[in-house]
Amino acid sequence: MSTYALNKLLREVNRNPQTRERFFADREAVASEFELTGEEREAVIANDVAKLYKLGAHGLILRPFTLIQQMPEPDYLAAIRSN
C-alpha cells in the first residue's frame, strides 16, 4: 500500500466522527488537509470507488468507507472489479 495519505484520509473519515461530518459536508476542504496526489484528490471528491481502489485504497479501509455511505455490497464489488 503506497498511497499513505489517501488511506489516512479514508481511515480518518471511518474512525473520527468529527472528520466524517466535515468530510460529507465539504469533501474538498477535508481533502485539502491531506497530502494527496491530484488523481487521489479527484477520486476522493468524485467518490469514485473504482478509482480509489485502483489507486491503492485498502479493501478493509475502503469497504468501511463505502459502508458508512450505505453502498450495497454488489455495487461495491462491481466498482472495485471494474478496473
Next chain:
Amino acid sequence: MPIVYATGASHAPGITAWTQAAPVEQKDKLYAAFEQMRQSFAAAKPDVVLALTSEHWINFFLDHVGAFCIGRADFYDGPVEPWLRVDRTRIPGEPQLASELLAHCYENGFELNYSHEMELDHGTIVPLHFLMPDMNIPMVPIMFNTLAEPRPTPRRCVELGKVLRPVLENSGKRIAIVATGGLSHDPGEAGHGIIDQEFDAAFIDRMRRGDLAALSSYSDAEMLAAGAGTMELLAWLCMAGIMGERGADLIAYEAVKPWATGVGIMSYPLAA
C-alpha cells in the same frame, strides 16, 4: 498449571451481524459448534484468556507498524462496530501476565510491541463473546499484523508460540488460548466472496496432525493466494506453536458464501 483450553475460531463479522444471511444448515452447525465451545470453555474454568488475534485498522495504521503487539492494559473495550450486533463491553486485562510474557519474549528473541490501550473489533469480539458471554475473564491480547507488508512469517509465528509456552505453563493460572481469524477469505478486496476450500482443508489437516514443520513452511504468498484475510491464520500458527506437536480436533468447518469466509473452529483436546 497446564493450559486448560485452546481453540481457534473464525471471526467473520457476518457470524453475528448477518447471521440469517447464511444457509440455515450451515448457520445451525456453526452455532452448535460455538455452543459446544462455550461449554468446554466454562468447564475448563480458565483464569485468563490469551487472545491471539488481529484487527482491521482500528488501533494500528501505517504511521507505525509492528509485527506483534501485546496488550498490557487494565481493560479492553469493544466491539468498535455498532453494527456487529454484539453489545459494547469492557473486558478486564491481565497486565501482570502480559508483562511476564513480554519480558520472557525479549529474553528469547522476540521484541514484541506493547500497548496500554487497545480497542477490540470483531476480530477478537466475535469468537470471544460466544466462548464467554459474560466477557468477564481477564485477557491478554496479542495482535498480529496481518494487513501491512511485510508480515511476520508463519515460521516466526510458530516460533513465538514455542517461546510463550513455558511462561503460560508456569504462570500458576489456568490459561485459555483463543486464536481468531481465517480461514480463507478476501474481505473488501476484489476476491471478496471467494473461499479456497482446498487451502482450508490442507490447513485443517496440518493442524489436526500437529505438523509444526508443515505449518511453519507456509509462505506469505501461499497464504495470501487464498485471500488477504487468510493471513489471520498467523494467530492460529502461534497457537500451534504453543501446543507443540499435539493435534487439534476439527469442531466445524463451513464455507459460508454470504459471510464470504471459510468458517472454521478447531480445538485441542485437553484434560480440564
